[in-house]
Amino acid sequence: MSKANPTMKDVAAEAGVALGTVSKVVNGLPVGESYRVRVEEAIRKLNYQVNSYAQGLKLNKTRTVALLIPNTQEPYYGSLAYHINSALLRRSYRMLLCSTDSDMGQEQEYIKMARQNKVDGIIGLTYNPNLVIEEGTPFIAIDRSMGQKIPCVASDNFAGGQLAAEKLADLGCRNVAFLRTGASLTNEPNKRKAGFENGCLSRSLPYEMKILNDGDSLEEFDAFLTKHIQNGRLTFDGIFCVTDSLAYYILKVLKRLNQRVPEDVQLIGFDGTRHFGVQDYVCSTIVQPVAEIAEMCVALLLQENMSVKPPLVCLPVSYAYGGTTAETPGAANHSEQP
């Protein structure tokens, strides 16, 4: 019976060659034909596999990347994790999943772990403003810039906000609202507001904003909307919510207020969230290009033919109909549901 975990030494003994020869065969370096065959045979016979830990120690490269992300439960995060994992796998890189729960202490702990584990790089979606990152390990940030030296990848949130405004205008809205939570932090998604304002102005579309502060309850929105009901009808005929998650909440509020969606009021969210991750859209929405964001993060991290790291990369978003806006069959700019 062969050993449970054969090493190169075992393979060398089995094949009757030297250790170095085995190493060369394993790494595809030139070696005499007859030797190569014998070594390959021995490898198969013993079922040999390289030990990444010994290899990593020697090369100081581990082909492993850590992903810091709040969780994998919420659809945007889960989707991101999936696509980043796929992009890494395609390049034969391993991925350490680090669910941080957005806890600053835990995030820092994971950074430490990543360093101990000698990862080749870190991709992080963290809102922690004072995360300490070692100079040594390459880092790519998602959705929040972490300084000039660290590239940040995000979707084009400004354009997304603008697109939402334009869509609402195109679909016949005359008076719209923008609803947002989580205002305090500086991050890319915050640009959705500015983009929306810009879009409204360029279309001369009157708008109002309701922006919650950190501690506020979502019920503030209920009060806000209730206040804007006149003769049983909402004074807004269009609402842009900063996320699909919020849009879903607002949808329920509107139902309670007896407003029909999309007949009385049209609703656009942001993210491109689908039911069960892969089915239809939860609401009409500005879709983030999650797969492209993932691919870009990995490409930047592994520095594939990129001479210089850009500080901020914004990827194009698109509009998708999801039942909470008027349908516009035949419209040029209309994305369909897969």
Place this chain on the structure above:
Amino acid sequence: MSKANPTMKDVAAEAGVALGTVSKVVNGLPVGESYRVRVEEAIRKLNYQVNSYAQGLKLNKTRTVALLIPNTQEPYYGSLAYHINSALLRRSYRMLLCSTDSDMGQEQEYIKMARQNKVDGIIGLTYNPNLVIEEGTPFIAIDRSMGQKIPCVASDNFAGGQLAAEKLADLGCRNVAFLRTGASLTNEPNKRKAGFENGCLSRSLPYEMKILNDGDSLEEFDAFLTKHIQNGRLTFDGIFCVTDSLAYYILKVLKRLNQRVPEDVQLIGFDGTRHFGVQDYVCSTIVQPVAEIAEMCVALLLQENMSVKPPLVCLPVSYAYGGTTAETPGAANHSEQP
């Protein structure tokens, strides 16, 4: 300026002690008080971190576990990945995420990778019937038994099916249906059917089944339900779907058929899927105890005070109201939405 990646040797030199002493301090082994202080100071000064790769090579233990799962996009999988990650983190274990897309070749590739990477164990949710697993690495299966030697963790699918039938009976249903997809594979979720039949029989509740074969389109269900419409009303007043995902699809079909839910027909799914992972339930459902499943997998894998590995562990499910059944305020067995 200090070195980018100081080693124990550097710490020893800095503290003016021997290498072995540093190792002892790092690992909390007894060491002279004055030495310990000096070493700790040097560690802080140089910002030293152990190298897990050197440690893993030496100890042949890596404190790393691989999770094989189809993806992290679909809510059940994403949630499972999150909770397993948390359970491992609590024990200071790292987790390699291996999204397999249910591809058999990729699954096998990941098993190989896990072996190369010297993981201490593997947790796998895979429907691949002929996956080759090395004897050496501990393996825990989720939702599908992979042989006597490999423990399988799942929720109590039989009891869940039974509970669904009993709930429908309790809520006044007189004629129900069971709808299922993905029939061919032998796995734990298949027991939902048997449990449901059992529950119907014990309550003398008439039932019918529609079970799709592997290649079938979901539209078969449309036809099935349409066929059971008489005078504009569905002959079923209760439907149990094998997953929430299917229940969501059926919900849309019922809407098209002008059946009101839950007034005309009540609907129960399975999984406990929530909107956006953390909000309200998508439908009334049999909730899988995802956190407990995760915890059990990790505990079994790491063999915490378990003398013997059980071949199959079934964890209790619960019913949750999610809007697609009649509300039963005050009912004893009623779970509420968090």
Place this chain on the structure above:
DNA sequence: TTGTATGCGTTATCAT
């Protein structure tokens, strides 16, 4: 072209 020897950073076994 092939074999030999050294070192990666750590732990553990020795003498001291």
Place this chain on the structure above:
DNA sequence: ATGATAACGCATACAA
């Protein structure tokens, strides 16, 4: 109790 040293499995510079 502390210091020196071998070994973990691999890659590589160097000798043959």
